[in-house]
Amino acid sequence: MTAKRSMKLAGLAVAAGLAWAGAAGAADPGITDTTIKLGMFGPLTGAVSIYGYPINNGAIAIYNETNAAGGINGRKIEIVHEDDGCDPAKTRAAVKKLIEQDKVFAIHGGSCSGGVNAAKDEFISGKVPFMVMAATLDAISDPPNRYIFTTTLPGSGDGGIMLNFAKTVPNAKKIAIVRHQDDWANAKMKNISAGYAAAGLQIVADETLARNATDATAQVLKVKAGNPDVVLFLLYPGESAVFLRDAEKYGVKGPFVGSNSVMDLLDLRERTGSKTSVNNAYASAFLQGYVGDPALEKWTAIYRKHFPNDKVQSLSFYGMSGALTMVDAMKRAGKDLTREKLVDALEATKDGEAGPGYCKVTFGKDVRQGCLGGTIWGVKGDQIVNIGPSWPKTN
Amino acid sequence: MEIPLLLTASGLANGALYALVALGLVLVYKTQDVVQFGHGEVLMIGAFIGYSLLNYLGLPYPAAMLAAVLACGIMGFVLERIAFRPIAYHHHITLAMVTVGLSFALKGIARIPFGADIYTFPRLFPDTPTIVWGKLIVTPQHLVTIGVALALTIGLFVFFRSTTMGKQMRATQQNLTGASIIGINTGLIFSGTWALACAIGAVAGVLAAPDALLYPDMGARFLLKGFAAAVLGGFESVPGAIVGGLLIGLIDNFAGFYIDTAFQEISAYCIIILVLFVWPYGLFGRRPTHRV
CATH class of the missing domain: 3.40.50.2300 (Response regulator)
Incomplete structure (x- = not known):
């Protein structure tokens, strides 16, 4: 191989390399051919x-x-x-x-x-x-x-589903709310705060339960004192279990409507340690069915x-x-x-x-929340059932 | 009258748990001058051991719980011997940082087999959810908690007053150098104190878990409340830990009902700050005196 030919080949190689590098540079990060x-x-x-x-x-x-x-x-x-x-x-x-x-x-x-x-x-x-x-x-x-x-x-949609269900509970006039004090619960409160009065509801208790709380006596007794027709609870699963357990203990009957954090109501029931704790509990859900459905x-x-x-x-x-x-x-x-x-x-x-x-x-174009629908689940016996967005007429 | 009665019953049950946590903190502090920031995790480990013995080995409930307490006692003894004894005379900040490390380590260990799931700890009396006496509603679990805390308090009182080991522990707590000079094996006292503190932590764990649910991070809240109880009672006082714990439980419930439930989130911090400002030695603590 002559020196001249070697130089040509090297030049071609450099050109090819530059071309490849240029092409690679034009592509977005994280993409290869494969x-x-x-x-x-x-x-x-x-x-x-x-x-x-x-x-x-x-x-x-x-x-x-x-x-x-x-x-x-x-x-x-x-x-x-x-x-x-x-x-x-x-x-x-x-x-x-x-x-x-x-x-x-x-x-x-x-x-x-x-x-x-x-x-x-x-x-x-x-x-x-x-x-x-x-x-x-x-x-x-x-x-x-x-x-x-x-x-x-989104959280506001979840709150909206809960409120829409609560307002269809027969003769519901008074609601009580038990919730965490954080962005997660506040987002769910957005539609509830905006819509409860128009739905003809009055908030008789609005109580906070701390994260990792192990006792909800004060909250439950305040809810009980308000004598609500429906109780909304915007709590994570562990705290939901604590709240429902204490509600049952002190004789608060519900109905209780939870957020989609507790849509697995049977899991929630197990956590409360009581077979009857979720008999009158419902939860917002954004899935087509429950585990095993x-x-x-x-x-x-x-x-x-x-x-x-x-x-x-x-x-x-x-x-x-x-x-x-x-x-x-x-x-x-x-x-x-x-x-x-x-x-x-x-x-x-x-x-x-x-x-x-x-x-x-x-x-x-200006829509980034792709799914705003949801439903309400409840428990019948040992089975989660889809109740639908409003209180069932046969209940 | 119904509401105060219910708030008192529940507050005493919660407070009994905080008292047990505070007791463990106080015992270690009195002996080695260190706040055991990993004590909440000792409670968690005790509960997980009890859960495992009950569910996986099928031991009867009392046997599983006793074995968990014993296991945690041994763990405390070993921990002190290998992790704290070599640095026992270092600055207390060093010791405190090691206890923080211990807290992370114990949580990490629990996560290896159990992940971050929340487990339901079986109740001692699953078929009797509540007991109603007139206006008073209590759970059997709460009665057991209060009873065990009371029995432990009396037991510890007798132990410290009447047994050789207990007297040696008190002597070591009062004057370490003096105890060494008169021939007390202070190393054994250190390990024994940790064993006792961890065993009491495990008792709190197995009593708390049916209500608190079981997960690797369950100890943090109890540590905070127990710490507040120890500060309130006086960090060097065993009776102070008990009284402080019960008061914290009652304050939480009464303030939550009569002031605002949001207060419960910050009650422990408020009490710690208030006591440190107004009464820095706590209800049962004494201002240290120096002979001049």
Whole structure:
């Protein structure tokens, strides 16, 4: 090989290299010919990690299933995990790391409202498409931003479902409310505060129960003193169990209407340690069915296939609708996938598959909350039943 | 009269638990001058051991609970010997930081087999949810809690007054150097105190778990209330821990009902701040005196 020819070949190699580098530079981060890198975060450790693995694993099961079926236009989904411990500072750091260090294409994550809200600016400034995993704070997706989407029923919607049910309870005039004092409960209160008077209801007790409370005597006695026709409780599952246990102890009869945090009413009953504690309890729900319901058979099978050692619970289904929506939008965005194309495809989602979710997913130009529907569940014997959005006429 | 009666009954039951937690804190503090910030996690470990023995090994309820208390006592003895004895004479801040580390370590250990799930701890009398006496409504669990706390208090009183080990513990607490000079094995006293404190923590754990539910982070709230109880009663006083715990339980309930239920979220902090400002040695504590 002559020196001249060697120089030519080297020149060609450099040119090819530059061309490749240029092409690679034009593509968005996290995309190769064979992979799409998605970021995922949630509380994998710490006090709230009960909302970490089960929820994220539901989404992962959908992504794994998609990969098993050939992926997205020839690309397989790779997931990078970060633990935010439900701590807003850690959430922000986790999101920064996913965007700047791991260079993910898009992010699907976040089960804690405070953390996701704190990290919101990172998605917006990084122009990174973000699908909320299970956080319910309205402020995350309202006012709408181009890059942030959610298929989870927002807190205000949950509160609205509870109030709509409460006002149909026969002869209901007085309601009592027991709630946490945090963003999560405040979001649910938004529609309740705005709508109770118009519904002809009067609040006779509005009580706070601390996180991790082990006794609700003072709250229950104050509720009892108000003699309400309906009791709304905006509490996490553990505290809901404490409240219902003490309500039964002191003879408060209900009906009790809980948020979707306790839609697994049989689990709630077990936690109270009393077979009769949820007999007159109802809960808002954004799933098509309860654990074991034939309506969720397909999604239960997918979860079990990918996480055979996990207990299937309501939380297992929370992340699925977001994952299905992301998969659908990435497919529709085409082979030349970019972040902007994904956002356009998400925005164009209409009546999308929500999997185990109660409603179809629809976004729009200024619509980022894709699913606002829900229902009310109750318990009959040892079975959760779908009561519907209003008090049953036969009750 | 009905409302105060119900608030008192429930407040005393909760307060009895806080008193037991405070008791463990006070015992360790009196002996080694350190606040055991991992004591809430000792309570949690005791409850998880009881739960495991009951559910997985099928031991009868009393045997499982006694075994859990014994196991935690042994854990306390070993912990002191390997983790605290080597640094026993370091600055108290060092010791306190080690107890914070212990707290994280115990939570981490519990999460390995149990994850972050919330477990339901069986009740001692599952078929008798409540007992009604006129206007008074109590649960058997609450009665057992109050009874056990009372029995433990009397037992400890007898132990410290009448047994050699108890007297040696008091001597060591009052004057460590003097105790060493007269031949008391102070190392054994240190370990024995930790064993006793952890065993009492486990008692609190198995009594609290049926109401509090069982999860690795369950100890934090009890530590906070127990700490407030110890501050209120006087951090160096065993009777103070008991009285302080009962008062905290009552204050929580009465203030929650008559002032605002939101107060319960901050009551412990308010009491700690108030006592430190107004009565820094607590109800039963004494201002230290120095011979000049």
